[in-house]
Amino acid sequence: MSKIIQFIHPGAERTPFRGENWKPCADHEKGYCGWTPCKKSHTRKFLLCPGQYFDWNTQQVVSAENLRVWCEAEWNTKVLALPSPSEGEPKWEHTFTQLENNCKNKINTDPYIFGETFKYSNCRQKHFSELQNLSPGDMILFGSQKQNRTQKGAWHFMLDTVFVVSDQRFTFNALKPIQCELNITDMFRKTVLARQADDDCSSWRKSCNMKGDCRLYFGASYAKQYNKMYSFAPVKLGLPGTAGYSRMTLDSLSVNGEDNCIAKGQLRGIKYTEVKNIAAYWDALLMECRNKGFYPGVLFSEPQK
Numbered sequence: 001m002s003k004i005i006q007f008i009h010p011g012a013e014r015t016p017f018r019g020e021n022w023k024p025c026a027d028h029e030k031g032y033c034g035w036t037p038c039k040k041s042h043t044r045k046f047l048l049c050p051g052q053y054f055d056w057n058t059q060q061v062v063s064a065e066n067l068r069v070w071c072e073a074e075w076n077t078k079v080l081a082l083p084s085p086s087e088g089e090p091k092w093e094h095t096f097t098q099l100e101n102n103c104k105n106k107i108n109t110d111p112y113i114f115g116e117t118f119k120y121s122n123c124r125q126k127h128f129s130e131l132q133n134l135s136p137g138d139m140i141l142f143g144s145q146k147q148n149r150t151q152k153g154a155w156h157f158m159l160d161t162v163f164v165v166s167d168q169r170f171t172f173n174a175l176k177p178i179q180c181e182l183n184i185t186d187m188f189r190k191t192v193l194a195r196q197a198d199d200d201c202s203s204w205r206k207s208c209n210m211k212g213d214c215r216l217y218f219g220a221s222y223a224k225q226y227n228k229m230y231s232f233a234p235v236k237l238g239l240p241g242t243a244g245y246s247r248m249t250l251d252s253l254s255v256n257g258e259d260n261c262i263a264k265g266q267l268r269g270i271k272y273t274e275v276k277n278i279a280a281y282w283d284a285l286l287m288e289c290r291n292k293g294f295y296p297g298v299l300f301s302e303p304q305k
Contacts, residue, residue, distance in 0.1 A: 002278035003138040004253075004261045005130065006271040009072075009123070011144020011158055011247075013090060014043040016079050031081075033094065035106040036074040038198070042107065044070050044144065044160060045077065046090035046245065049114075052299040053235055054222065056290055061222055061298060068093070069235045069297055070160045070247050074109045075191050076100045088146075088246035096303035099190070108195035111142055111161055114302040115185055118163055118219030118231040122174050122196055125214050130272050132215045136167040137226055137278060141285075143250065145267050155264040158247040162285055162296075164229045168218035182216075187302050222298040229282045232296035234289050248294050255280040 016033040036043070051067040054060070070090075077094040085091050100106075110123040120140065125131040134140075142161035148154035170182060174196045184193075196214075219231035234248040253261040255277065263271040275281055289296055 001274040001276065003130070003134065004273045004275055004278065004281060005134070005138070005140045006157070006262055006273075007124070007140050007142045008145055008157075008263070008266055008268055008270065009142060010041050010043060010268075011146060012041070012043050013092065014045045014094070015092065031079050032097070033077050033079045033092075035076045035100050035103060038105050038107055040107060042072060042074065044247075045073050045094045046092060047071055047073055047077070047094045049096060049303075050301040051235075051297055052222075053237075053295040053297045054232070055295065064237070066237075067235050067297055067300065068245065069113075069233050069300065070158075071113055071233060071300075072109050072111065072160075073114075074107045075103070075303075086246075090245055099187075099303065103190065103195070104198060106195060106198070108192050110192060111140075111163060112188060112192055113161060113231075113233055114300050115188065116223070116299070117166070117168075117221050118161070119184075119188065119192070119216065120163055120219070121192055121216045122214040124270065128270050128272075131270070132213075134165045134169075134215070134217060136165055136169075137229070138165045139163065139229075139278060139282065140165070141250070141253075141261070144247075145265065147265075156249040156251060157262050157264070159234060159250045160247065161233050162231055162282075163217075164220040164226055164231045164282070166218045166220040166224065166226050170216045171213050172216060174214045185302060187304075227279060229279060230296075230298060232286075232289075232298050233300070234292075234294035235297035236294055248289065248292055250285075250288060253281060253284060253288075255284055 050065045052061050055062045078097045080093045111120045140163040143159040146156050220226035222230045261273040
């Protein structure tokens with residue numbers, strides 16, 4: 001049996017503050033959003049970056065300089081205030097900038113959707129042993145819960161990342177620098193692995209039982225699929241305000257009468273579901289993405305250090 005994990009993480013939009021996280025930039029239209037410090041909650045950013053997406057019309061992967069995606073990217077970015085956002089749409093658009101030299105006492109990014117493959121390395125693994133025992137072809141649905149203000153008792157799961165586990169998996173100690181030679185970049189080491197090993201964050205990690213072994217998973221990519229499945233993040237094209245950039249909601253996911261994989265009203269944690277035909281669920285996700293006006297973003301360029 002294959003596994004689908006609904007992974008519910010904090011969904012607040014990252015907002016720059018006029019304090020330690022706000023500095024003027026040479027570009028007067030943009031501000032500066034600092035690297036999130038340890039002990040602060042993770043957030044989502046509405047990020048503009050180059051990448052690739054699967055085009056429904058041509059049935060091919062297309063490169064674009066202006067992909068916009070809701071994701072976790074805790075390092076410092078430039079921000080542009082967006083005019084008059086509607087309910088549920090982003091207030092800020094983030095772009096890459098030079099990485100801060102002093103990244104001590106800063107939070108890590110997980111999942112990490114940048115570069116050739118998506119990666120998931122540690123978050124909540126010591127709370128839920130299932131997360132350390134995923135098999136190739138299993139699927140993680142990363143997203144956040146939001147209550148509908150106009151409909152009492154109604155909740156929506158806002159999907160930001162579909163992670164298909166590949167056959168690349170490695171065990172490492174989260175509080176020590178990774179020692180084995182892996183196909184990972186310096187950016188990933190600095191923004192993810194080194195942040196987990198940061199002494200300034202160790203007391204916080206111990207309080208969350210983040211000690212001992214963790215499992216680093218590489219996501220199946222469009223270029224290297226697993227049983228014709230690949231990882232993706234829902235994206236839209238065009239400018240904010242013209243196409244609508246509310247996050248993709250996924251209120252249910254069930255195939256052939258099997259159990260629904262999506263929990264409602266749960267603000268943190270995971271929902272674990274075993275399914276017989278995970279490819280059918282992946283196909284259903286892809287169709288849901290298309291029906292709601294999104295494209296599967298399959299590659300997001302990694303920022304330069």
